[in-house]
């Protein structure tokens with residue numbers, strides 16, 4: 584799909600300066616606030632709103648390329664579909680953008696945007712190779728470089744829907760950026776998810792208490808829906824390699840370990856997809872400030888093996 588240079592302009596009024604929280608305006612290849620804090624717009628079309636020292640770099644080029652191929656082959660199509668259906672069904676009537684936190688290449692966001700026209704989307708990511716793709720994911724998608732564990736450069740009450748798919752998230756910031764009655768659509772892996780691959784390399788597996796922890800982190804929200812996306816997919820060796828390369832095993836295992844494990848597999852290998860998608864509605868009314876310390880105490884979650 585062709586990149587639309589106006590997607591960033593369309594969401595600009597929803598963004599804020601990461602240093603002083605003031606509004607931003609575009610000046611050619613930069614975004615500027617009234618205090619002259621300036622942020623580059625990359626040639627690829629995303630705005631880099633990371634200020635100061637960069638604490639996380641996110642997925643590297645190899646992981647992102649593997650994820651792009653894996654998603655492009657359609658293996659998570661039922662998941663994208665469930666996200667799109669749930670986002671469309673539970674989005675509030677209010678105006679607001681769709682913010683995809685740690686949105687990777689923007690793959691799921693693009694499917695959700697098709698179901699939620701004419702809303703615009705905003706992919707928030709730290710990984711440069713992911714941002715390059717996310718900026719082109721959909722004509723109504725913009726992408727910004729920002730750390731989801733830090734205060735987001737997104738204005739309070741700017742988002743109708745916050746998506747979080749297998750990524751890190753800070754629930755207090757989700758609550759702040761949502762419009763009153765806005766919804767968070769969250770996908771997390773169940774213990775059976777890609778478990779065949781985890782077992783193959785002696786991985787640590789998925790915490791069975793994850794759904795419980797997620798519910799606790801969204802305790803200030805009303806839970807509107809929970810759906811399980813489960814299916815079996817048949818993967819060739821190259822696809823198994825991609826599934827491993829895009830997940831946590833890529834960080835812990837050597838290429839040789841992975842290749843030895845893959846060589847033992849039948850082709851194709853059947854693998855389980857098992858993901859829980861839940862929808863949580865913000866109970867906040869108006870734009871009253873959140874309780875002090877909410878950011879620290881309130882639901883931080885880490886990266887999943889998506």
Ligand SMILES: C[S@@+](CC[C@H](N)C(=O)[O-])C[C@H]1O[C@@H](n2cnc3c(N)ncnc32)[C@H](O)[C@@H]1O
Pocket residue numbers: 639640641642650684685686687688689690691707708709710713729730731732747748749750751886887888889
């Ligand atoms: C498992 S991937 C999921 C990507 C995407 N949501 C998807 O499902 O295709 C996790 C993503 O989180 C990003 N990430 C990691 N730490 C981050 C942070 N602190 N802020 C923003 N993104 C982060 C990584 O770069 C990676 O793209």
Ligand SMILES: [Zn+2]
Pocket residue numbers: 600601602603604605616617618619620
């Ligand atoms: Zn500023």
